[in-house]
Amino acid sequence: MRTADIRSRFLDFFAARGHTVVPSAPLPTPDPTLLFVNAGMVPFKPYLTGEQAAPWPRATSVQKCLRTLDIEEVGRTTRHGSFFQMNGNFSFGDYFKEEAIAVAWELSVTDREHGGFGLDPDRIWVTVHHSDDEARAVWRRVAGLPEQRIVARGDEDNFWSMGVPGPCGPCSELYYDRGPALGREGGPAVDEDRYMEFWNLVFMQYERGEGTGKSGYPILGELPRRNIDTGMGLERMATLLQDKDNLYEIDETRPVLDRAAELAAVRYGADAPADVRLRVVADHVRTALMLLADGTTPGNEGRGYVLRRILRRAVRAMRQLGFHDPALPELLPVARDCMAPSYPEAAESFARIADQAYGEEDAFRTTLEQGSTVLDTAVAKVKAEGGRTLPGAQAFLLHDTYGFPVDLTLEMAAEQGVEVDRAGFTALMNAQRERARADARARKSGSTADIAALRTVLDAHGPTDWRAWETLTTESRVLVLLGASGWVPAARAGEIVTVILDRSPFYAESGGQDSDAGRLSGSSAEAEVLDVQRPLPGLVAHQVRITAGELAVDDPVVAAVDPEWRLGARQAHSGTHVLHAALREVLGPTALQSGSYNRPGYLRLDFPWRGGLSPAVRGEIEETANRALRRDLPVDVRWMPLPQAKELGALALFDETYGEKVRVVEIGGAWSRELCGGTHVEHASQVGTVALTAESSVGAGMRRLEAAVGIEGFAYLARERDLVSRIAEQLNAPRAELADRVAGLLDRLKAADRENARLKERATAGRAAELAATATDTGRAALVTTVIDGSPDEARALALAVRDRLPAGRAGAAAVATGTGALVLALNEPARDTGLNASTLVKQLLGGRGGGTPDTAQGGGLPADRVTAVLADLPGLLHAG
Template sequence: MRTADIRARFLDFFAARGHAVVPSAPLPTPDPTLLFVNAGMVPFKPYLTGERTAPWPRATSVQKCVRTLDIDEVGRTTRHGSFFQMNGNFSFGDYFKEEAIAFAWELSTTPLDRGGYGLDPERIWVTVHHSDTEARGIWREVAGLPQRRIVTRGDEDNFWSMGVPGPCGPCSELYYDRGPAFGRDGGPEADEDRYMEFWNLVFMQYERGEGPGKSGYPILGELPRRNIDTGMGLERMATLLQGRDNLYEIDEMRPVLDRAAELAAVRYGADPAADVRLRVVADHVRTALMLLADGTTPGNEGRGYVLRRILRRAVRSMRQLGYHDPALPGLLPVARDCMAPGYPEVAGTFARIADQAYGEEDAFRATLKQGTTVLDTAIGKTKAEGQRVLPGAQVFLLHDTYGFPIDLTLEMAAEQGVDVDREGFTTLMNAQRERARADARARKSGGTADTSALRTVLDAHGPTDWRAWDTLTTEATVLALLSPTGPVLASREGEIVTVVLDRTPFYAESGGQDSDAGRITGTSAEAEVLDVQRPLPGLVIHQVRLTAGELAIGDGVHAAVDPEWRLGARQAHSGTHVLHAALREVLGPTALQSGSYNRPGYLRLDFPWRGALSTTARSEVEEAANRALRHDCAVGVRWMTLPEARQLGALALFDETYGEKVRVVEIGGAWSRELCGGTHVTHASQIGTIALTSEGSIGAGRRRLEAAVGLEGFGYLARERDLVTGIAEQLGAPRTELPERIVGLLDRLKAADRENARLTQQATTARAAALADSPEWIDGVGLVTATTEGGGNEARALATAVRDRLPAGTPGAVGVGTASGALAVALNQAAVRRGLSASVLVKGLLNGRGGGSPELAQGGGLAPGRTDTVLADLHSLIPRH
């Protein structure tokens, strides 16, 4: 049975039993504690925790997930994959243990021809929490399982919570005995390779308090509404039903593995080390495909860094298999064909996906080439200095700056007989990881607002009555005030506090649009709104500065958005949609927005693209955008279901979470049609103008457009006009002739520079000849010292010129210093054969600073007036025989 059929059969089973079929959420998640959805319950978390009321009593989904904590285990075990799919059924205060267990047993054991998975009931084992006698009894009653195949386990294995105060409860896991060929007899506790877990049933029935880890926290009592959250591993079920040894050999991955083996000319199953690399390739290529399909682009931080690492691991694994040509063009289309039956969008957007993936591989191949050069230089320097250990700082530089993998460094260093300071590298890596953890902790803390206090406000008063789409002003009541140290009853003039209102007209920052500015006024208070955020689903908070009076909980206030600010924000946000549509019109559908930010007068738009846009392309994009403004394209808003929006061709921003109904913003009908929660103009002409101000790279395969909008756009164009007019006046030329005049000036400057360089070279050559004629002889070594104007380049040029004119068969050394504090030392081959080293001499003159090769080295940092004294010291460093 194909994996896509297993998925469809699961959804059909639960749909027939009253469950709403919910589409998979995109892999990127707005949850500040996560980069990607990593479990099937993540999209349902607000319903399971009670933050929001679920729109259905029961639901089912097949959720795409990515986990990278175990990435080093990928390929080494039968159970770890970085991308996986979780089949789930959920109950929100509806059914509980008995129905959940009955559903799992029925679907697992019903024969294939009757809509089930046809697993042998005699080979299914289950685990239950030691305290859950109820679940144990249900398993015996519903499934008729003997006591031997119902295994009791503790908190670590069979009790679930999110690690923080909130819902928790026991769980029950289903295992399938794959037979003695896979391991020892005795159930899951004996061997989890033989007994493969395929389904976990979580019974959320308690509320837990504060406490560490997976146990030791207090149970505060029963939940008022008990929930069910289950997860069946789709890949694991496919492994069982397709009779495969491991998840890398199922139909969604094995073709990629086989293609990788074909390209690398190796046979799967012949070499354990090669098998691990082939499985890594199969897993990572599929993971990269799904991340790219959901809008993630390679980058240097966050989600982009995870994707970049996965792509590079796949490419590196192919190189370790002996395949050094571009690998992804031969692998990614195979992964597309494997996944398209379940996810048609990977085929529909493959041109964009492939462009980004292949660009990243090209960049990594260049990185490997550059890193190899740097590594070879570092190894050569280490050997020249008589050392045999490459410093940890150099290895970390290769890893952190050039993206050069540590295992490749180890391998190449060993080939050249050099060890690596692993301890020093690990210390630097751990320091970097700690910085990353600190950043993650800061992100998880939710900023300065007290999240627990805000949750209390949300529980007590419900969601904020948000009116930003409908009005700029409203009357409201102060529900809570939070200072940086916690909740307060009142705030006074000059203080900055977080204010929670029962209703608000202010737009909270989201979807790339900056938050509104404005004022909140009461009978005795005035406050300037500095920022507006939505830290919890449904709750809007305002950071304000009290400019007069006192604001207290319970006060009635007037909340008013600055109308000029909102107009500018609407222009910029609509302008972003227009620019996005214009970009796709000119460059094609693969130029899909991957990030944006807009505020009054300004917008930026990020998109995947390889190479800079030409001047012509930029002009065409700007013209297409402003043509929509001149045609005064209508701007409309429609509400519909997410499937309807997708059918209509609306573009979605993958960092957003969408409910049952989505808001579709159209500009010029189908020309620009996007899912969006921002504020917009009603006609395109209200944007005024869009003036592109810059276009540049923000990483491999990613570009950024910036533009001025509205009055700021007109102001930018006026400044450009004034600049051109000023240059024309300075040159005394008509504006139409400026390009030719400027090209002529540049040509003359280049000619003057070439002439200056020629004269300088002549002077250097003449002086070098004179200096080389009269060296000072020290025990058979001809020594020349001199000073020159300029910096290190001039010192190096004169030193090498003199050295090249010294007698070839006689040892010669040249030292040249500058008034700016630079120093260069050059030796001929005869001096090197005698045992001298320019690098050693420079370090001796500069107290360890500087360096280079035995023939040429340089350094700097000499104090003013010290050059002659340091050069005089060169005499004492020439060894006597």
């Protein structure tokens, strides 16, 4: 059975049993604690924790997941993979333990002709938490499993929590015996290779407190709504149903592995080190494909760095196998064909995916050629001197000069039997970061020494011949190089310096517009432009990082602005003017821009206003801006005397010093007319779109609008469209009816909550009357005690209801405990008149814990097996007073 078929069979099974099919969330997650979705329950986390009400009582999904904490183990064992898919079924306060076990068993053992997976029931073992007698009994009753195939395990294996206070509960895991050829008999406690786990059922029924580890925390009580979270590893089920040894041999990964083996002219299974590398390639190429399909791009930080590392590990593994040509053009299409049946977007977006992946490989192959030679030489020297540790300075040189990631240095050094002084490397990296921060502070504030030095440059060479309004490229000459400690004659690869050119096409940060990005290229050096500022009027300073060679004073260079960056900057700056004009048209002339920032794809605009803007007003502002773009209003730039500009009504927005002539940017003539030194599009339609993404307060009487523009604006709108489509699909409603449908659902939920509360109150009242009739005479007060299967709040409500129904004028007490160790004691007024105190009694019963008022008190933390005994002590305490 193909993996795609297993996936659809799982979803169809649960859909037929009332579960809403929820599409997989993208791998990048908005959860601030995670880079990527790493478990099937992550998209459902707000519903499982109670932060949000679940939109459905039960759901099912096949969620894309990524884990990289043990990425070095990928390929070394056949149990580790970075990308994987998790089949799951979820209940949000609907069904619980018995039904979860029943449906898992049914799907697992039902024959394939009738929609199941057809596993042999005599080869299935399960584990339960050692305290979960209920789960054990359900497995015996539902599945008829014998005792020896129901294995009790402790907290480390069979109790789940998120690692922080919140929901938790016992687990029950399903294992399949793959036969004696793969290990010892005795069940999963003996051998988890032979007995492969394929499904984990989590019964969320408790709330945990603070603590560390898998068991170092208290259980605070029962959850008000018990949930089910299950996870079936799709790759593991494919391994079983395709009768394969491991996840690398199933239909979604083996074709990539086979193609890699063919390219490298090796045979899988013939050589252990080669097998490891082939598995790395199979896993990483598939993982990279799925990350790229979900919009992640290679980079140096966060998600981008994870993707870059995965791609580079795959490329390097192919080189280790002896294949030195570009590998991804041969392997990525194979992975696409494997994954497209389940994820059509992998094929639909393949042109973009391939362009990014192949470009990353080309860049890395150059880096690898240079860095490997340097590393091999350094390792040989360490060994020749009898050492075992590569100095941190050498690892830093590889990183800083050759772009060699330190994790790659660690891996390659380890393969040659050499360690790396990681502490030394980290110290050098921290020092570099601190220098960069200091440089940045100096650039922003301008130290006295720097300003004096730059003034000397200005006096000696005159103003920079600045061409940012005219061109993206100039032939320039290096006038000055300024390092962290002053003038320098030259700068080498890896160094960050300030460069003054005689001529520059780069826009320097000003007027809310970010500085340009680009490069300086000379016959003996390449440099990346990091920042551009105007430390003095007329002088343009470029902060650059030398990426190759050596840059010296008087060197001729070609200064080139990144054209894509400039286009994005022009769209964002013109978009800011358009949004400002739309804002004033809708809100009036007092909504005057008081600050702005724009960079490619993004803009923000601050303006004085009392109170937030309603959705309708925000929509009107956005529509007004986009109507201007649709009309393709002309963008004109004119120079004129300042008085003439003021007479025309041009807006001067900032406390800047203007010369005799000022630059006026008009969009649609008088509709938008502002003094501005930024770069702009030639026609309004070139902005593309203005999509408002946020509106917020930034201080008393000050609001901020944020928007995506250009291609980023369209991407934002596409995501919003897709979200609406998913909601419409889930609700089976036309888009035009979504608002009413959601409002109706909310109304029904509120009504159901009110009805549930009313029914619960009625049930509590009825039970309280029954219990009050069973009160026993302790000699000093009538007493009712009972244990319920409920929450502490439910125990409190019942205790108060019983107390109020005890005979009037007679001293009475009601004690209600929960099976999880919470206790509530309520006394009526005649009992308190005899000197009894509920808070004192609870503390006596619980060894000093708990407390409250003289009439009602509660406490917790009792072991479950002590609840009955503690209640039995209460009559004696009441009698003693």
